[in-house]
Amino acid sequence: MSRKTSRPAAGKSRRTGRRSPAAAAALIAVGLLFTGGAYAAVSATTANAQPAPAAASQSNVEDGKKLFQANCATCHGLNAQGTSDGPSLIGVGAAAVDFQVGTGRMPMQGHGPQAQKKPVQFTQEQINQLAVYVGSTAPGPSIPDAKYLDADGDAAHGAELFRINCAMCHNVAGAGGALTEGKFAPSLVGVTPAHIYEAMITGPQNMPVFNDMNISPEGKRDIITALKYQEKIGNPGGIGLGSLGPVAEGLFIWIFGLGAVVALTVWITAKSN
Amino acid sequence: MSTATAAPTAPAKQSGGFTGKAANYLDERTSISGAVKEFGRKIFPDHWSFLLGEVALYSFVVILLSGTFLTFFFDAAMTHTTYEGSYAPMNGVHMSAAMASTLDISFDIRGGLLMRQVHHWAALLFVASIGLHMLRVFFTGAFRKPREINWVIGFVLFVLAMAEGFTGYSLPDDLLSGNGLRIIDGMIKSFPLVGTWISFLLFGGEFPGEDIVGRLYSLHIMILPALVIVFIALHLMFLIVHKHTQYPGPGRTEENVVGFPILPVYAAKAGGFFFIVFGVIMACATFFQINPIWNYGPYDPSPVSAGTQPDWYIGFADGMLRLAPPHLEFVWLDRTWSFGILLPVIILGLFIVTVLIYPFIEAWVSGDKREHHLLDRPRNAPTRTAIGAAGVTFYAVMWAAASSDLIATHFRVTMEGVIHTLQALLFLGPVIAYFVTKRICLGLQKKDREIALHGYETGRIVRLPGGEYIEVHEQVSDYERWELVSYKDNAPVMLRPNAQGKITGSMRLRAAMSRWFFEDRIAPVTQNELDQSHGDDEHH
Ligand code: HEM
Numbered sequence: 001m002s003r004k005t006s007r008p009a010a011g012k013s014r015r016t017g018r019r020s021p022a023a024a025a026a027l028i029a030v031g032l033l034f035t036g037g038a039y040a041a042v043s044a045t046t047a048n049a050q051p052a053p054a055a056a057s058q059s060n061v062e063d064g065k066k067l068f069q070a071n072c073a074t075c076h077g078l079n080a081q082g083t084s085d086g087p088s089l090i091g092v093g094a095a096a097v098d099f100q101v102g103t104g105r106m107p108m109q110g111h112g113p114q115a116q117k118k119p120v121q122f123t124q125e126q127i128n129q130l131a132v133y134v135g136s137t138a139p140g141p142s143i144p145d146a147k148y149l150d151a152d153g154d155a156a157h158g159a160e161l162f163r164i165n166c167a168m169c170h171n172v173a174g175a176g177g178a179l180t181e182g183k184f185a186p187s188l189v190g191v192t193p194a195h196i197y198e199a200m201i202t203g204p205q206n207m208p209v210f211n212d213m214n215i216s217p218e219g220k221r222d223i224i225t226a227l228k229y230q231e232k233i234g235n236p237g238g239i240g241l242g243s244l245g246p247v248a249e250g251l252f253i254w255i256f257g258l259g260a261v262v263a264l265t266v267w268i269t270a271k272s273n
Numbered sequence: 274m275s276t277a278t279a280a281p282t283a284p285a286k287q288s289g290g291f292t293g294k295a296a297n298y299l300d301e302r303t304s305i306s307g308a309v310k311e312f313g314r315k316i317f318p319d320h321w322s323f324l325l326g327e328v329a330l331y332s333f334v335v336i337l338l339s340g341t342f343l344t345f346f347f348d349a350a351m352t353h354t355t356y357e358g359s360y361a362p363m364n365g366v367h368m369s370a371a372m373a374s375t376l377d378i379s380f381d382i383r384g385g386l387l388m389r390q391v392h393h394w395a396a397l398l399f400v401a402s403i404g405l406h407m408l409r410v411f412f413t414g415a416f417r418k419p420r421e422i423n424w425v426i427g428f429v430l431f432v433l434a435m436a437e438g439f440t441g442y443s444l445p446d447d448l449l450s451g452n453g454l455r456i457i458d459g460m461i462k463s464f465p466l467v468g469t470w471i472s473f474l475l476f477g478g479e480f481p482g483e484d485i486v487g488r489l490y491s492l493h494i495m496i497l498p499a500l501v502i503v504f505i506a507l508h509l510m511f512l513i514v515h516k517h518t519q520y521p522g523p524g525r526t527e528e529n530v531v532g533f534p535i536l537p538v539y540a541a542k543a544g545g546f547f548f549i550v551f552g553v554i555m556a557c558a559t560f561f562q563i564n565p566i567w568n569y570g571p572y573d574p575s576p577v578s579a580g581t582q583p584d585w586y587i588g589f590a591d592g593m594l595r596l597a598p599p600h601l602e603f604v605w606l607d608r609t610w611s612f613g614i615l616l617p618v619i620i621l622g623l624f625i626v627t628v629l630i631y632p633f634i635e636a637w638v639s640g641d642k643r644e645h646h647l648l649d650r651p652r653n654a655p656t657r658t659a660i661g662a663a664g665v666t667f668y669a670v671m672w673a674a675a676s677s678d679l680i681a682t683h684f685r686v687t688m689e690g691v692i693h694t695l696q697a698l699l700f701l702g703p704v705i706a707y708f709v710t711k712r713i714c715l716g717l718q719k720k721d722r723e724i725a726l727h728g729y730e731t732g733r734i735v736r737l738p739g740g741e742y743i744e745v746h747e748q749v750s751d752y753e754r755w756e757l758v759s760y761k762d763n764a765p766v767m768l769r770p771n772a773q774g775k776i777t778g779s780m781r782l783r784a785a786m787s788r789w790f791f792e793d794r795i796a797p798v799t800q801n802e803l804d805q806s807h808g809d810d811e812h813h
Contacts, residue, residue: 113687155362163448163570167578172448173568177579178678182687185579229362230568236380237390237562245449247676249563250585253397258405260553261328261398265321268546 064133067126071107080137092202093140094131099198101127103191113182114205141201148221149193151228158222159230161215166223169207173243174227179206189231193224320520322413325406327543330505331550332399339392340494346382348374349490351446351483360567368446368571371486375445375566390558396441397563398554400434400586407431411631411661413648415518417641421632423511428629430504433497435586440493442564442584446486449564451572452581454485456591463614481574521647522756530646582675592674593617596696628664638786640766650756652721655714656790662710663703670699711793718795724749725757725798757798765791 069078075086082088086108089096100106101122105115122130135142163172171177174188183206188196197220203209215223234240241248300306350370356363358373360380378385407427410416416424439457443450458480462468477484516530557563569578583591594617602611627634635657636642651658673680674695681688728746736742749757768784770776 156364156366159362159570160366163573163576163578167448167576169579171580172570172578173565175580176682178681178688180688182681182685182690184682226362235562235565236567237386237565238558238560240562240565243565243568244679245580246564246582246584247580247588247679249397250588252561253394253401253557253585257394257398257553257557258401261402261550262321262325262405264549264553265324265328265546268542268549269319269321269324 060129060132061136063126064129064131064136067122067130068133072130075108080134089134089137091138091140092134094135094143095141095198096202096204097131097134098127098143099195099202099204101130102198103195105204114184117186141198144194144197144201144220145217148197148217149224150221151193151225153218153222153225155222155226155229157219158224158226161219162223162226165210165215171243171245173240174230175243188227191227193228196220196224196227322409323517324546325402325409327546328402328550329399329406331547332395332402332554333501333505334547335395335551335554336392336399337498339388339395340498342384342388343378343392344494346374346378346385347371347444347490349444349487351486363567363570366571369486371444371446372566372571375447379567387558390561390563391554392441393563394557394561395554396438397584397586398550398557400431400438403427403431403434404586408661408665412651412658413518413520414645414654414657415648416632417645418636419644420511420515420518421636423508423515424632425629426504426508426511430501430508432625433501433504437493437497437501438584439587440489440497442587443489444486444493445564445566446572447566448569448572448576448578449566449581451481451574452577453583453587454481455574456583456594459614460594460618463611463618465610465615481572516646518646518648520650520756522752525647580678585672588675589668589671590617590621592671592677592695593621595674595677595692596671596699598696624667635790638783638790640783640787652714652717655711655718655793658714659707659711663707666702666706667699670695670702674699715793715795721757722795722798725754726802754803 068076068080072080072086072089075083076089077083077086080089082090097106100115102120102124104118104120107121108115109118110116120127131143134140162170162174166174169177169179169185170188171185176187177185179185185207191199199207200210200215200220200223201212210220235243241252296306348370352370353367354370354373356366356368356373356376358364358377358381360376363376375389378389380386410424410427439453443454458472458476461472461475464471472480475485475488476482477488519525519530570576582588594614597613597617599613601613601616602609604610649657651661674692677691677695678688680686680691728748731745731747733745734742735745766784766787768776768780771780
């Protein structure tokens with residue numbers, strides 16, 4: 001936990017919201033139980049286990065539905081069944097909502113090859129409510145367990161998994177890359193562990209789904225560890241030039257390296273008058 | 274010889290001291306002072322663009338120094354090991370000894386990372402400065418007789434430098450190096466019949482095999498550097514034999530060279546300049562990361578990263594491959610013949626050969642057998658300058674294509690759009706560049722002519738006693754005028770029958786090329802015209 005405090009302010013405030021003990025407990029409970037299936041069973045068990053979150057969970061669904069109908073229904077339909085403007089969300093799971101709304105992609109704005117990230121429009125509490133509501137429509141990937149998000153796994157293994165499964169789209173250093181028709185895999189710098197995990201299990205847009213058969217939850221934890229480790233140590237060799245590799249290096253040497261040298265040659269040969 | 278040796282040692286003896294004695298000692302045993310004196314009297318004209326070749330030379334020296342350091346710690350073997358150094362995210366990862374030793378250089382050897390970065394930045398600067406140097410030589414016509422051979426030597430150096438860079442880039446055996454080699458392997462295999470054989474010979478079996486790093490290492494640290502050194506020596510020898518060219522100016526003729534003698538002024542300046550170049554490279558290496566192989570990981574044929582590119586000087590080749598359209602294969606004699614890679618490789622080959630032999634083409638077209646020691650201002654050779662601009666555009670389009678994916682993500686455009694645009698530009702770009710450049714050159718020449726004849730417009734309007742308004746023109750100084758008017762002009766070659774009284778096909782071709790080359794021209798201002806225009810001015 002202590003490592004998290006070194007993160008940038010924006011991320012921190014959002015994180016502390018999520019990490020307050022009650023919220024965390026609620027999330028874990030919700031996450032575990034939704035995999036179980038039917039909502040009826042869920043509410044019954046949570047009611048037995050922990051009265052407070054259960055009540056929250058019950059009303060969460062109601063609040064979530066209200067929020068959903070106000071903000072999302074135009075595209076996704078009043079009951080998340082989908083319209084011509086947006087796909088059905090039945091069965092996409094709470095994780096998909098937490099990812100899409102938590103990274104600011106939803107509610108979608110404007111048309112383009114791909115829904116863009118933008119400032120998040122809801123509080124984490126509202127996002128949870130939306131997630132619980134969409135999750136209640138049918139079973140689907142749930143919010144990941146905090147124990148996979150501690151970024152304390154095996155970085156070497158994670159980096160290897162990342163190179164094999166993700167680098168072709170996201171670049172080895174997670175700097176992002178181009179796909180066809182204007183779509184792109186975004187940079188992964190600064191993405192929270194939860195969103196990384198959720199991206200893997202829900203496969204947003206052109207990204208494939210990496211289910212637990214492809215990459216085990218421990219493997220996902222290792223990937224997160226590798227990405228976070230890379231962020232933490234930064235660039236051992238100096239300024240990283242965007243981690244874009246030889247293109248950035250080439251432009252740099254032509255513009256600044258050779259530029260400086262040419263300026264110096266002009267200076268040396270300048271007449272001293 | 275004896276007189277030559279006596280003279281310079283005399284002052285050394287007078288000054289006495291250790292240096293004098295040492296110089297004398299050396300001279301008595303080697304007679305070196307004759308050479309020093311001869312070399313020291315060489316004149317080197319002063320212009321910033323004449324220092325670009327030196328930048329290349331000095332970065333090569335930096336490369337040699339840092340490369341030697343790297344050889345002490347680099348292990349050019351592809352034996353499998355498990356990394357156990359201090360870079361945690363690689364701990365326990367299987368890799369080749371080459372990769373592991375490069376990681377060790379980066380993280381466990383004092384100064385190793387800095388030296389790797391010095392070596393790599395210096396390599397980039399080396400090739401870049403050669404490139405700019407070549408452009409200078411081209412656009413000023415410094416490759417004309419008697420320097421055609423030296424152009425060829427220089428161009429071979431450029432190719433050797435690219436080869437040095439590419440073999441170096443492949444040594445650490447990381448993901449990028451492996452991907453680069455994979456592309457080269459593909460290019461080799463694209464040659465019908467022999468390709469596969471050559472590939473197996475080179476890699477010692479199926480790609481990637483276990484031999485390639487060791488072989489590249491021999492090339493990278495022995496064969497290629499030795500060749501580079503030999504060619505640099507030849508290049509400089511020819512430079513001394515031919516003497517340096519100079520820009521036209523008062524007192525500068527085809528027969529003399531105006532500038533500083535190499536000793537002592539020039540040598541002192543050059544020595545200082547070496548440290549400046551060294552300093553720029555050190556600054557780059559200290560503050561900017563290059564080739565972070567720890568991000569790329571060891572080579573493994575399955576993963577390929579987004580944004581995989583070669584170093585900039587190989588970019589044009591990578592770009593040409595990306596520009597080749599799909600479906601370039603057909604079935605003939607029961608075999609599939611694929612041109613998807615062969616065609617771009619052929620285009621690259623033709624481009625390189627054209628640049629290599631350009632001086633001979635131009636000499637043939639112009640029929641010019643004179644020696645040239647005065648440089649052309651680019652505008653005074655409009656067609657050559659335009660051809661150069663077209664060539665640069667062609668190269669630049671290929672180069673841009675190598676980063677098509679980054680252009681797409683950074684400018685938020687589609688990848689297909691970028692590629693199709695560049696495909697069109699590959700053909701249209703050079704044509705547009707040709708005509709635009711030629712027009713600009715002719716326009717500038719016209720302006721020069723105006724200024725030489727009538728001076729600058731001052732914007733000062735004066736009313737004469739008779740009521741007439743005129744703008745006052747300020748005459749240029751004789752020095753400046755010299756620069757504007759003193760160039761030689763080339764007329765198209767005339768089509769005349771040869772000794773047998775015949776006109777051959779090649780003569781026709783030559784006449785046609787020559788007409789194309791020299792048809793549009795602005796004749797230099799003649800003395801007559803000058804006298805006349807001055808008469809006019811006095812009249813006002
Ligand atoms: C024109 C000359 C040369 C060029 C353009 C060149 C370029 C390169 C490049 C781009 C690399 C990859 C470095 C990296 O990023 O890790 C490299 C590696 C290397 N070079 Fe050179 N090099 C040149 C000459 C030399 C010479 C003369 C030596 C030895 C005396 C040398 C020794 C090495 C070694 C040992 C490596 C591998 C170590 C490493 O990758 O860290 N190079 N070279």
